[in-house]
Amino acid sequence: MKTLELAVIPGDGIGKEVVPEALRVLDAIADIHGGLKFNYTHYPWSSEYYIEHGTMMPENGLELIKGSDAIFLGAVGDPNLVPDHISLGELLLRIRREFEQVINVRPAKQLRGMVSPLSNPKNFDILIVRENSEGEYSSSGGRVHNGIDEIVVQNAVFTKRGVSRVMEYGFEIAGKRNGHLTSATKSNGIAHSMPFWDEVFKEMAASYPAIKTRSEHIDALSAFFVTRPETLDVVVASNLFGDILSDLGAAIMGSIGIAPAANINLNGKYPSMFEPVHGSAPDIYGKGIANPIGQIWTAKMMLDHLGEPEMGEILLEAIERTLESGVKTGDIGGSSTTQEVTDAIIAAMKEQT
């Protein structure tokens, strides 16, 4: 029996609704597999937890989850309770940083049964590989002067190590897909970081002669997500550019409610973390209408990562069959509840086996 220890953090808002649903799916996967078991340890870290304890997690929080095989997270943040820079900074972004989850991977793929806002989406299948530890997201910087003379400097910090490892990841994964890697740049406007980014990309491309490469400025590339997403395969991007592109990817898929993400630790010292792209949507929390597919597709990415890609495939196929059958939540044009969608996905998995 292969037993996987999962640290489960539902977080805020609809995170608390969709995570239990995804765990039901994982239990069904374990059943189907036969030789697989998930042990869940739940952590109630959230904005409510902050209200009660004054911190987003206990002092030894990271210690507690460090030994798990993966972290399965719902959504963090509820600006009505706690400012975002605290809730996100002390929980989501802290785990990403301290557990050296240096890469964020997000697929944008046209699923069967989804209606894209694009009139002719042509079966796109993009994988966004985002740098997740440095770049534009940096606490370096500060202010001088006051009033109308105030000046704020924000530093973006790019390291050869950081840029190389995300690009290497991009080249490797492009090799396992369609062999095509696009780099998101803005070296025609941003003077230091982006020419460096281009240099590293060019240098590395030389050692991957089988990969077709392309560099596009972030403005043009954002437009391509709308006008010709089918021409993209793997896209490697800085922290900020990857953030923007992955929301665009979610948009062209038809809803941010279905988009999954993985925060990958590469050095094996810490667990990776799996969390959907959507936020906690406090406005719809508690109504049973949240789309569970983002969290469930995220579980599929976790299965792939934990060495169970066949199970991941069964799960994605079940998601597509469910969408095709019309069992959908309101955000994607259906009228089913969160639980009904999950039930349909579980049934569609069983059908395949």
Added chain:
Amino acid sequence: MKTLELAVIPGDGIGKEVVPEALRVLDAIADIHGGLKFNYTHYPWSSEYYIEHGTMMPENGLELIKGSDAIFLGAVGDPNLVPDHISLGELLLRIRREFEQVINVRPAKQLRGMVSPLSNPKNFDILIVRENSEGEYSSSGGRVHNGIDEIVVQNAVFTKRGVSRVMEYGFEIAGKRNGHLTSATKSNGIAHSMPFWDEVFKEMAASYPAIKTRSEHIDALSAFFVTRPETLDVVVASNLFGDILSDLGAAIMGSIGIAPAANINLNGKYPSMFEPVHGSAPDIYGKGIANPIGQIWTAKMMLDHLGEPEMGEILLEAIERTLESGVKTGDIGGSSTTQEVTDAIIAAMKEQT
């Protein structure tokens, strides 16, 4: 007779094809108006000029055009001849900087007769007001160490003055439109500049109680351009975010080939510059198939700026009638030539008067 002095810089590639067409349109406008005259002075500054002279413009270039009422520019850049950072840096970006064109304005509006890649574009009408002088586009920064230890720092510099004036422009223009202003931020990820941006926005909103305001993170906002563009009116954004959003705006309009832009000088010391969003497209240059509408709509923005909004309206109406009639270049699904489209626009203007 009102005589307007225009400095005309066709630049590279299709700039050389579409600028003369837009001048034909301006001449027709002068005819229709009766009391208006345009004097054109042509400057051949371009990548070819660089090959010949080693600079993108003569030493006294800025002096030469400084006294004009406006600069009318085609497109700059041809990476096969001159690296972008030189061609753009020494011509386009230099004029923007030295002539203190601190604001870049770009509409994204669904025109009659255009086919959006969105299946249900719902008549969006957005105006992007982009900071054009500071922020993420900065030459401040540098490198330390070598090889795998190399570290690159890129500074973004935001000033109270710069941020206030672009926001003020946004609030004022929102007041003349639908009274709705959205600020593009990323204060949940970027620690110094974006919280500052939010502060200034909030502060200024207090003195514009009639304007409905909204702040959206750039990732979510990019997605809204795809999923619900009709909910946006004026969007105020930093240099980089405005750059990205305006290409997205062009994408949802149906082609970057029709998108116009204005680089606005606010202090009256220098002329403003009008240039379409598209680049020089050297691959299609010389074939007579370039879409002239970007340049012609840009002429409309120039007319508005030069105190001739009625002429601007006639021109935009003529563009829409031409699109509706199906006289279009290949990039937007037609088979007409650059000149045929211009002819049709001129005819449609005359029809109205």
